[in-house]
Amino acid sequence: MAISSDIIPNNVDLDSNRKLQKALVAWQPRFLEWWNDMGPRGYQQDMVYLRTAVSVESSGWAHYDYVRMPEYRWGIFLTPNDPNRTIGFGDQMGKPAWQQVPGEYRKELRRLIVTQCDTEPASVEQQRLLGDTAPSLYDMRNLFQVNVEEGRHLWAMVHLLHEYFGRDGREEAEDMLMRRSGDVDSPRILEAFNKPIDDWLAFFCFTMFTDRDGKFQLGALAESAFDPLSRATRFMLTEEAHHLFVGDTGIGRVVRRTIELMAQREDRDVTQLGGIPLTLLQKYINEWYSASMDLFGSEDSSNSATYFSAGLKGRFGETNGKTYEDHVALETYRDLKWMEEGRLTNHEIPMRRAMNLELADSYRKDCSSALNRWNKFLEEAGLADRLYLPELSFNRKVGVFSEHDYDVSGNPVAHNDFASGCVEWLPSEADKAYVKSLMVPCLELGKFANWIAPPRKGIQSNPIEFPYVQFHDKQTTEA
Amino acid sequence: MESSFDETTISFETQPSDYRHIRLSVNGATARIELDFHEDGLRPGYQLKLNSYDLGVDIELADAVQRLRFEHPEVGAVLITSALDGVFSSGANIFMLGLSTHAHKVNFCKYTNETRLYIEDASEFSGQRYIAGLNGIASGGGYELPMACEEIYLVDDRRSAVSLPEVPFLGVLPGTGGLTRLVDKRKVRRDLADVFSTLAEGIKGKRAVEWGLVDGIYPTSRFADEVDNRLKEAAQDADSTLKGISLDALNPKLDAETGSLQYRHVSLKVNRQERVATLRLTVPSGMTDLPSSVGDLGADWFALRAFRELDDAILRLRFHYPEVGLVLIETKGDAQDMLSLDAAMDDRKDDWFVRETLLFMKRVMKRIDCTARSFFAIIDEGSCFTGSLFELALAADRIYMLEEEGVQVEWNASNHGAFPMANGLTRLQTRFLADPAHVGKLSTMSGPIDTDSANELGLVTVSADDIDWEDEVRLAIEERVSLSPDSLTGMEANLRFAGPETMETKIFGRLSAWQNWIFQRPNAVGPSGALSLYGQPASPEFDYNRT
Ligand SMILES: [Fe+2]
Numbered sequence A: 001m002a003i004s005s006d007i008i009p010n011n012v013d014l015d016s017n018r019k020l021q022k023a024l025v026a027w028q029p030r031f032l033e034w035w036n037d038m039g040p041r042g043y044q045q046d047m048v049y050l051r052t053a054v055s056v057e058s059s060g061w062a063h064y065d066y067v068r069m070p071e072y073r074w075g076i077f078l079t080p081n082d083p084n085r086t087i088g089f090g091d092q093m094g095k096p097a098w099q100q101v102p103g104e105y106r107k108e109l110r111r112l113i114v115t116q117c118d119t120e121p122a123s124v125e126q127q128r129l130l131g132d133t134a135p136s137l138y139d140m141r142n143l144f145q146v147n148v149e150e151g152r153h154l155w156a157m158v159h160l161l162h163e164y165f166g167r168d169g170r171e172e173a174e175d176m177l178m179r180r181s182g183d184v185d186s187p188r189i190l191e192a193f194n195k196p197i198d199d200w201l202a203f204f205c206f207t208m209f210t211d212r213d214g215k216f217q218l219g220a221l222a223e224s225a226f227d228p229l230s231r232a233t234r235f236m237l238t239e240e241a242h243h244l245f246v247g248d249t250g251i252g253r254v255v256r257r258t259i260e261l262m263a264q265r266e267d268r269d270v271t272q273l274g275g276i277p278l279t280l281l282q283k284y285i286n287e288w289y290s291a292s293m294d295l296f297g298s299e300d301s302s303n304s305a306t307y308f309s310a311g312l313k314g315r316f317g318e319t320n321g322k323t324y325e326d327h328v329a330l331e332t333y334r335d336l337k338w339m340e341e342g343r344l345t346n347h348e349i350p351m352r353r354a355m356n357l358e359l360a361d362s363y364r365k366d367c368s369s370a371l372n373r374w375n376k377f378l379e380e381a382g383l384a385d386r387l388y389l390p391e392l393s394f395n396r397k398v399g400v401f402s403e404h405d406y407d408v409s410g411n412p413v414a415h416n417d418f419a420s421g422c423v424e425w426l427p428s429e430a431d432k433a434y435v436k437s438l439m440v441p442c443l444e445l446g447k448f449a450n451w452i453a454p455p456r457k458g459i460q461s462n463p464i465e466f467p468y469v470q471f472h473d474k475q476t477t478e479a
Numbered sequence B: 001m002e003s004s005f006d007e008t009t010i011s012f013e014t015q016p017s018d019y020r021h022i023r024l025s026v027n028g029a030t031a032r033i034e035l036d037f038h039e040d041g042l043r044p045g046y047q048l049k050l051n052s053y054d055l056g057v058d059i060e061l062a063d064a065v066q067r068l069r070f071e072h073p074e075v076g077a078v079l080i081t082s083a084l085d086g087v088f089s090s091g092a093n094i095f096m097l098g099l100s101t102h103a104h105k106v107n108f109c110k111y112t113n114e115t116r117l118y119i120e121d122a123s124e125f126s127g128q129r130y131i132a133g134l135n136g137i138a139s140g141g142g143y144e145l146p147m148a149c150e151e152i153y154l155v156d157d158r159r160s161a162v163s164l165p166e167v168p169f170l171g172v173l174p175g176t177g178g179l180t181r182l183v184d185k186r187k188v189r190r191d192l193a194d195v196f197s198t199l200a201e202g203i204k205g206k207r208a209v210e211w212g213l214v215d216g217i218y219p220t221s222r223f224a225d226e227v228d229n230r231l232k233e234a235a236q237d238a239d240s241t242l243k244g245i246s247l248d249a250l251n252p253k254l255d256a257e258t259g260s261l262q263y264r265h266v267s268l269k270v271n272r273q274e275r276v277a278t279l280r281l282t283v284p285s286g287m288t289d290l291p292s293s294v295g296d297l298g299a300d301w302f303a304l305r306a307f308r309e310l311d312d313a314i315l316r317l318r319f320h321y322p323e324v325g326l327v328l329i330e331t332k333g334d335a336q337d338m339l340s341l342d343a344a345m346d347d348r349k350d351d352w353f354v355r356e357t358l359l360f361m362k363r364v365m366k367r368i369d370c371t372a373r374s375f376f377a378i379i380d381e382g383s384c385f386t387g388s389l390f391e392l393a394l395a396a397d398r399i400y401m402l403e404e405e406g407v408q409v410e411w412n413a414s415n416h417g418a419f420p421m422a423n424g425l426t427r428l429q430t431r432f433l434a435d436p437a438h439v440g441k442l443s444t445m446s447g448p449i450d451t452d453s454a455n456e457l458g459l460v461t462v463s464a465d466d467i468d469w470e471d472e473v474r475l476a477i478e479e480r481v482s483l484s485p486d487s488l489t490g491m492e493a494n495l496r497f498a499g500p501e502t503m504e505t506k507i508f509g510r511l512s513a514w515q516n517w518i519f520q521r522p523n524a525v526g527p528s529g530a531l532s533l534y535g536q537p538a539s540p541e542f543d544y545n546r547t
């Protein structure tokens, strides 16, 4: 297939860029192969009501229509170029942003891009079986929307590898299609992306918490001195917002449905009615929140200092003029307490080494506002129950808290106490089996599975009762 | 910033039940050394994360290699692998280097280099072939260790790479023979080696095989089995009938006041004020003939015990006595005892225990060659520089010999091949590089040689009669310890290794010298040096002028 703007919408001058064409001639068919093998299983021939970005203008980045997923037009978009953009932080603050990869930062930039890029196809693989248990056509469509956009994020990052990293970049791009989530021989880079997401509560938690880590990583990369990376990630953020919406409202709808079911029983035991108890939801929150915290990396990190000094990766909102005043961050420290030699000890972390922690703080604030919305539902229903976020130190496998156990409130606990506390804090196998037992598909037009409430409104001013997916081989039941 | 630490707390003796960093297991003809470094190192201030190592780790590694040779001669192949997920070893701990004195860094490097060479020595001469199973990333020293093995296998998981990131990351060199082994041993093409050594992220998968950086790759699911098969194959020539001996602890007596050490056969008398120590080896009288099963002698056998003591004393000298600049080597005992011991060993050199002991003696002598102290051999009344012990005199920078009736030296076959130096030559060949025929002539001579003849034959630096002797020696000592210790270190290292280069001489001479230089330069250890700023918020600033 010839590579042209007809099949690959873009604003990177693909038609006259021989380097990119050469790379894509080989890569594009392999991408499609990968999508067919590893994309959503069983729905590739169906018509899905999807949003496609066809240009970066506000009129073009959200074009809605029915499309078969393999025919989705994955495009390459960068937020338009600002020729006067300067570096906003670190040792080279104020100098012009780089339009090419500086040799001395090649490895760091490559590593940042490759690590970010690998998560995009990974999540598609993790979620490939979810279509079979979709709680509604609306949710199924949202799942596929997230999936094709993660595919586009892969394109966006691969474009950077192809355009700026030469042969190494082409090899890395190829590896993106070779690794497989959960494969023993060729796993995805980050561990969190190697376990399947096989129930919808996990999917909502993933889009709420893990994708939100992605938002903050992308936000930090959007500050990068490497301008093409900044522009690529800024455009990805516009799409990412929808993924977070799916997670945030998904869990919110679970909460609303649970409230309804609680009202139906004296003892409030929603398991008798096939609902998801708040305690169980809390366990999922604990698990997904703590696992997502690990994705930020260590709270005290020399890599993060290198990235910041060099101007490769900033903080969230670094240059928005509101969040931060000091963009050099050489003189300040962050205090953090963790267990050392049996005592909770305060550590002064030089600010540049604490950039992961800074990013995680912004993330936590963002999560909290979703929590507040869900708790509002509870409050409005007159319930005293509240959902919460576990502390930073809870259940960590990465970073300064990984070497000791802490409870959800952040108190150090003995290993045995942690293990017994987990019954209360983290979903057990039985909990997960229960959630799985609720996962029955609901494909009736405008209907929703019993454990989740309908959304407030449909997609793009369409009604909730709308055939968001049209199956080629099975009937959507009319209400 | 370097900070003080009591180096005398370092012990070079350990045993498997005391290991904190590695696990040694023996299973028939094969053995495994699993790297699982405890985060607490020799001293506070750094953590040995990601299997990064310090001297304490290497002491265990060296102990394991030594014990496998003596305690498990039935083992034919040894696998070095990691117990961590995704990481084999990330090399020497950078924060440890930052905290250490220059002397500690240099001696640490030297010791680790010796351990790597001992691994190669075991593969080559002891029938214990080392195989590295890299089940995760191996960077810096973490790749240099595998390079000391005969074969390297790397897991092909699209993540695990081998790398030498010292130049791009730290502004120093791979100090444990990395660069030398790359081109000299593995014979990687120089331009590819150049690319590899500046590529911080290293090379993985197929290309690592193509470039000769590893010998094979296997996917995760097959890795353990394939490496295990290879290990068993490599162990095919092992002799299961061999029974090892057990190496006991040396436990020297330390005189807390003077710092002097007393072992069974060796003593180290220290005069801190004068910066001189006397290293004395005493041959016990009445050694019995070798029994039919030499192994029955066990670790008490003089030949083994005395050289283990000598080895420990040399290591302590390096780390515990930095102020001692000059070591006087003395031997005491009866020449006949040494001659018959040497003859018996030569006779039985095919016995595994005799072979291992001879190989060990060779290594100890090399350790002396590589020790940055001046050595003077003192040959006077009662000295026993005979046969293999004559080699200790030849290892010295100078030989002082008293002119007196009965004072003599004597050599035998052992001085003509049993103890080659790093350059591959005997100490006599190296000494008489200008006149190989002279070495031939010496080899035909036998019997005791008195001071006059020794002088004539070029075996003595200074001889003196009993009237001048004491003054002569005293003046030489005082003069020596007054000179710049740095220039002496450089001078001695230059003079000791005449003759051809080998991989070993390059590692010690060329690489260590460069490393020492780079380790002192502002670009590494200055306030804006790469090593100083490693892990710090600020980026290094180089003085870009080349020499
Ligand atoms: Fe994404």
Ligand SMILES: [Fe+2]
Binding pocket: A150, A211, A214, A240, A243
């Ligand atoms: Fe996403």
